[in-house]
Each structure stands twice: as structure tokens, then as C-alpha cells.
Amino acid sequence: MDINTLIAIFVFATGLCIGSFLNVVALRGLSGESIVFPPSKCPKCGKKLNWYTNIPVISYIFLLGKCQFCKKPISLQYPIVEAANAILYLIMFLSFGLSLKTLFLCAISSIFILICITDFKEQVVLDVHTYILIALGLLYNILHLGSITILESILGLIAGYLIFELFAHLGTLFIKTRAFGEGDTLIAVGLGALLGLKMLILCAFLSLILQAFFAIPMLFVKYVKKKNFSGASAIFIAVAGIVSLKLVNPDSTYYFACLLAICAILLLCLFEILRNLKNKTSESLSYMPFGPAMVVSALLVIFFSKQIIGIFIG
Numbered sequence: 001m002d003i004n005t006l007i008a009i010f011v012f013a014t015g016l017c018i019g020s021f022l023n024v025v026a027l028r029g030l031s032g033e034s035i036v037f038p039p040s041k042c043p044k045c046g047k048k049l050n051w052y053t054n055i056p057v058i059s060y061i062f063l064l065g066k067c068q069f070c071k072k073p074i075s076l077q078y079p080i081v082e083a084a085n086a087i088l089y090l091i092m093f094l095s096f097g098l099s100l101k102t103l104f105l106c107a108i109s110s111i112f113i114l115i116c117i118t119d120f121k122e123q124v125v126l127d128v129h130t131y132i133l134i135a136l137g138l139l140y141n142i143l144h145l146g147s148i149t150i151l152e153s154i155l156g157l158i159a160g161y162l163i164f165e166l167f168a169h170l171g172t173l174f175i176k177t178r179a180f181g182e183g184d185t186l187i188a189v190g191l192g193a194l195l196g197l198k199m200l201i202l203c204a205f206l207s208l209i210l211q212a213f214f215a216i217p218m219l220f221v222k223y224v225k226k227k228n229f230s231g232a233s234a235i236f237i238a239v240a241g242i243v244s245l246k247l248v249n250p251d252s253t254y255y256f257a258c259l260l261a262i263c264a265i266l267l268l269c270l271f272e273i274l275r276n277l278k279n280k281t282s283e284s285l286s287y288m289p290f291g292p293a294m295v296v297s298a299l300l301v302i303f304f305s306k307q308i309i310g311i312f313i314g
């Protein structure tokens with residue numbers, strides 16, 4: 001085995017262990033418990049876990065996803081977070097080698113994962129996570145690890161704040177509440193500091209598309225379950241419209257009809273997201289929260305910004 005493979009295995013294993021720690025940090029951050037003190041325990045029965053039932057991913061598979069004491073199912077969140085963190089660390093190492101850039105991007109990936117956990121679980125973004133992201137973003141460019149200057153980084157930070165707060169307040173015109181939380185603005189501020197204004201705008205655009213991409217199938221399932229067949233068929237027609245765009249002549253009236261159908265479905269998704277925000281219904285979450293959409297977009301932009309711009313501009 002050559003040295004690079006050995007390091008790659010080490011990086012992956014470190015990613016698994018830190019991923020395991022991230023589960024604890026996120027959950028105790030939400031509940032306000034201390035990170036260091038209480039040892040790992042089953043959230044259902046409270047029994048302390050042995051070291052051999054606390055190995056990332058492997059223990060979950062070995063225990064068949066159940067607590068060894070009370071046999072209650074263990075949340076899939078644990079192995080998913082561990083695996084995601086390890087895979088991201090490995091991707092960073094394979095892309096940028098053993099470098100300071102890799103170290104920073106690994107730390108930033110872990111913050112992204114923390115944001116995803118708290119946003120998916122309780123629709124909140126904790127300030128401590130976004131503050132670390134902002135600090136890492138600035139430091140990343142102060143150390144010249146990225147492709148933008150320090151000035152562009154600071155500009156991205158300020159512009160991110162102003163643009164996102166403007167849109168958040170515009171929401172009050174329509175639903176009498178902010179369109180999204182202050183936590184989401186702070187994510188944008190961090191990404192602005194990390195990637196600069198241009199890439200931040202690309203991230204925001206991409207995250208809206210990601211949200212629509214996930215909202216369409218989730219809405220379809222929800223409508224079918226509720227036997228709302230007009231809603232379900234509306235989505236079906238819209239998806240057919242999107243597919244047809246590729247097949248029909250751009251000059252025909254049919255193309256125009258397709259575009260109309262797609263606009264209708266995007267409005268429907270937006271309406272559904274706003275309705276969810278207004279009612280704060282977490283159990284019937286039929287959209288991808290904004291935080292996770294933004295951080296996934298940021299990862300895509302870090303690796304594929306040229307290709308993504310190419311798709312939109314041609």
C-alpha cells in the first residue's frame with residue numbers, strides 16, 4: 001500500500017470520528033447541554049454506550065440500527081452524518097492534497113453538516129455555527145487559500161448581509177413574517193466571505209433550484225396521500241412540461257404552454273414553502289430547508305462553478 005492510500009484511509013477514519021462528534025455537538029447545541037461532560041448515551045433509555053457500540057457507522061450496522069439495551073431504533077441521522085463528513089474529508093484530500101486549504105475546507109464542511117442537522121431537525125440555525133463559518137471564510141481568504149482577494153471577501157460578507165436582509169424583510173409584505181430566519185442571512189454572510197459576492201449569488205440561485213427539485217416530488221407524494229388529485233396532476237403536467245421543453249421547437253406555441261406550466265409549478269412550490277413557514281409545521285416538511293440548500297450549493301460551486309455557469313449561460 002502506498003503512502004497516499006494510507007493517508008486517505010486515515011483522513012476518512014478521522015472524518016468518521018469527527019462526524020460522530022458532530023452528531024453530539026449539534027444535538028447538545030439544540031438542547032443546551034454541555035458538549036464535553038455527559039458521556040455518549042442512548043437518547044431513548046439513557047444507558048451509557050460502551051466503546052465498542054460507539055464506533056462510527058460500524059456499530060450502527062453491527063447493532064442493526066437498534067440500541068443494545070432497549071432495542072429502540074437508533075436514528076439514521078447518526079450514520080448518515082458520520083459517512084457524509086468522512087466522504088467530504090476524503091473528497092477534499094483527494095482534490096487538494098495534504099494542505100492548509102484541505103484543512104480549512106474540511107472544517108468548513110463540518111460546519112456545513114452542523115447547519116444541516118439543526119435546520120433539518122428543528123428548522124433553526126445556531127449563531128455559533130454561522131459565526132465560525134464567517135470567521136473561517138475570512139481567514140481562508142486572508143491566508144490566500146481561495147481565488148478571491150481579502151477585499152472581495154469583505155465585500156461578499158457585507159453585500160451578503162444587505163441582500164439577504166432585504167429579501168427577508170420583503171417577506172413581511174406577503175406573509176407578515178420574515179421570509180427566512182436571521183440564521184439563513186448569517187449563512188449567506190459566511191458564504192459571501194468564503195466565496196465572494198458573485199459566487200454567493202450563484203449559490204443563492206442554485207439553492208432555489210435545488211429546493212424546487214426536492215419540493216416537486218415531495219409535494220406530489222403529499223398531494224397523493226391527501227387524495228388531492230388536482231394538485232398531483234398539476235405537478236405531473238408541470239414535470240411533463242419541463243421534459244417537453246427539450247423536445248419541442250422553441251418557436252411553437254406548445255413551447256410557450258410548457259413555460260407557463262413550469263412557472264405555475266414554481267409558484268405552487270413557493271406558495272407551499274411560504275405556507276409551511278407561516279404555520280411552522282415541521283412534521284409535514286414538504287421542502288428542503290434553506291440552510292441545507294445553501295450549503296449543498298456552496299459545495300457544488302466550490303468544485304463546479306465553471307460547469308454550473310456554463311449550464312445557465314451556455
Ligand SMILES: [Zn+2]
Nearest residue numbers: 042045067070
Ligand atoms: Zn436505549
